[in-house]
Amino acid sequence: xxxxxxxxxxxxxxxxxxxxxxxxxxxxxxxxxxxxxxxxxxxxxxxxxxxxxxxxxxxxxxxxxxxxxxxxxxxxxxxxxxxxxxxxxxxxxxxxxxxxxxxxxxxxxxxxxxxxxxxxxxxxxxxxxxxxxxxxxxxxxxx
Amino acid sequence: xxxxxxxxxxxxxxxxxxxxxxxxxxxxxxxxxxxxxxxxxxxxxxxxxxxxxxxxxxxxxxxxxxxxxxxxxxxxxxxxxxxxxxxxxxxxxxxxxxxxxxxxxxxxxxxxxxxxxxxxxxxxxxxxxxxxxxxxxxxxxxxxxxxxxxxxxxxxxxxxxxxxxxxxxxxxxxxxxxxxxxxxxxxxxxxxxxxxxxxxx
Numbered sequence: 248x249x250x251x252x253x254x255x256x257x258x259x260x261x262x263x264x265x266x267x268x269x270x271x272x273x274x275x276x277x278x279x280x281x282x283x284x285x286x287x288x289x290x291x292x293x294x295x296x297x298x299x300x301x302x303x304x305x306x307x308x309x310x311x312x313x314x315x316x317x318x319x320x321x322x323x324x325x326x327x328x329x330x331x332x333x334x335x336x337x338x339x340x341x342x343x344x345x346x347x348x349x350x351x352x353x354x355x356x357x358x359x360x361x362x363x364x365x366x367x368x369x370x371x372x373x374x375x376x377x378x379x380x381x382x383x384x385x386x387x388x389x390x
Numbered sequence: 391x392x393x394x395x396x397x398x399x400x401x402x403x404x405x406x407x408x409x410x411x412x413x414x415x416x417x418x419x420x421x422x423x424x425x426x427x428x429x430x431x432x433x434x435x436x437x438x439x440x441x442x443x444x445x446x447x448x449x450x451x452x453x454x455x456x457x458x459x460x461x462x463x464x465x466x467x468x469x470x471x472x473x474x475x476x477x478x479x480x481x482x483x484x485x486x487x488x489x490x491x492x493x494x495x496x497x498x499x500x501x502x503x504x505x506x507x508x509x510x511x512x513x514x515x516x517x518x519x520x521x522x523x524x525x526x527x528x529x530x531x532x533x534x535x536x537x538x539x540x541x542x543x544x545x546x547x548x549x550x551x552x553x554x555x556x557x558x559x560x561x562x563x564x565x566x567x568x569x570x571x572x573x574x575x576x577x578x579x580x581x582x583x584x585x586x587x588x589x590x591x
Contacts, residue, residue: 252570255554266563273567277574 253281260291267292268302275316282320296325300332308340315352322354329354337363346372350379357383405436406445413449413475417457420471433482447483454479455494458503472503476510492521496528501538508545522546526557530564536572 256270271285286296300317307313314336321329333356337345342364349360361383364373377384412429415421421429437443454475461472480488488511495504504525511518525542528534534542543553557566 251550252554252573255551256558256566259555259558262558262561262563266561269563269567270570273570273574276571 253284257284264292264295264298267295268299271295271299272303272307272313275313275320276310277316279316279319279323282317283324286320287324296328300328301335304332304336304339308336309344311344311347311351314348318352318354330356333359342367342369342372346376349376358386361386402439402442406442409433409442409446410449413453413478416471416474416478417453418471420467421474426474430478430481433478437482443482447479447487450475450479450483451487451491454491458495458498458500461503463502469506473506473510476507480507480510480514480516488516489520492524496524496532499532501525501532501534501542505541505545508542512545512547518546522556523560526560526562526565528565529557529562530568533568534572539569539572 253274260267260270271282274281274285286299287294303310303313303317318329318332321332336348337359340348345360345363345367348355349357349364357380361373361376364376412421416426416429433446437446454472457468457472457475461468463469479491488507491507492504495501495507504521508518508521508525511521529539539553543549546553548556553569554566557563557569
């Protein structure tokens with residue numbers, strides 16, 4: 248899919264950063280494959296990985312598929328950026344999205360997700376989460 | 391002997407009536423290639439009279455609008471007639487009528503009819519820029535599926551790179567996002583079929 252589209256966007260796009268983020272978001276919804284080119288190699292837009300992270304958290308935090316693909320990209324290309332992104336992301340989203348993030352994103356920090364669920368005092372999701380990840384049950388008394 | 395104005399008017403009225411009948415015949419009963427060629431030659435001869443030109447252009451536009459409501463690609467005979475009507479419209483109408491027809495087809499969500507028009511415009515070396523702009527501006531809102539977008543790309547003879555470039559250059563970012571998502575959805579559907587076939591095995 249992206250073999251022709253992504254290079255065309257990178258070579259021909261001369262608009263502003265916000266629309267570029269929208270296009271990148273559409274690509275990210277399909278997968279993490281072409282994110283490196285879009286977030287690193289575009290000289291016109293410049294380094295925009297950090298901006299894309301903020302853009303996702305403030306506008307599309309409920310879109311777990313998007314977050315999952317962006318996290319997969321970060322895991323390979325910039326793993327040090329994951330903790331801070333996760334922190335700001337978990338602050339901004341509702342309890343159901345936190346739960347989905349915990350179970351659907353493989354590299355999500357389960358401990359942080361558990362803490363967030365406990366802070367929000369939502370028993371239903373907490374129970375479900377422990378059922379999915381019983382190894383974290385032992386952390387409960389400490390949290 | 392020179393014809394008097396009164397005679398010219400009478401002949402024009404007669405010709406206009408015959409034209410209307412011929413256009414109706416073409417739309418609803420079809421015409422052989424030979425009949426169509428004769429009709430086209432006839433129009434070519436008389437189109438120089440301005441009154442007739444306006445009349446033929448108006449009649450063609452209203453008939454073709456009417457026909458596009460119930461002519462579909464799966465009804466082959468009708469579809470050939472539709473293409474012939476489109477050819478006549480392009481040859482014997484002004485640019486404005488063609489633009490009106492483009493808007494009529496696209497706002498009425500008839501992309502396949504629009505592609506016939508676009509194909510004929512391309513084969514007649516007409517400027518398709520404004521028709522393309524209208525289609526591209528509607529990609530985002532009309533939720534065209536991948537088959538429609540691919541068909542459009544094949545008519546304007548562009549690959550994904552060129553099509554993306556067009557959308558980017560004309561600031562149709564919504565359309566581009568829609569196109570990318572449509573491609574993604576199509577990939578998901580294909581993957582889904584692959585996994586289903588494995589399950590069946």
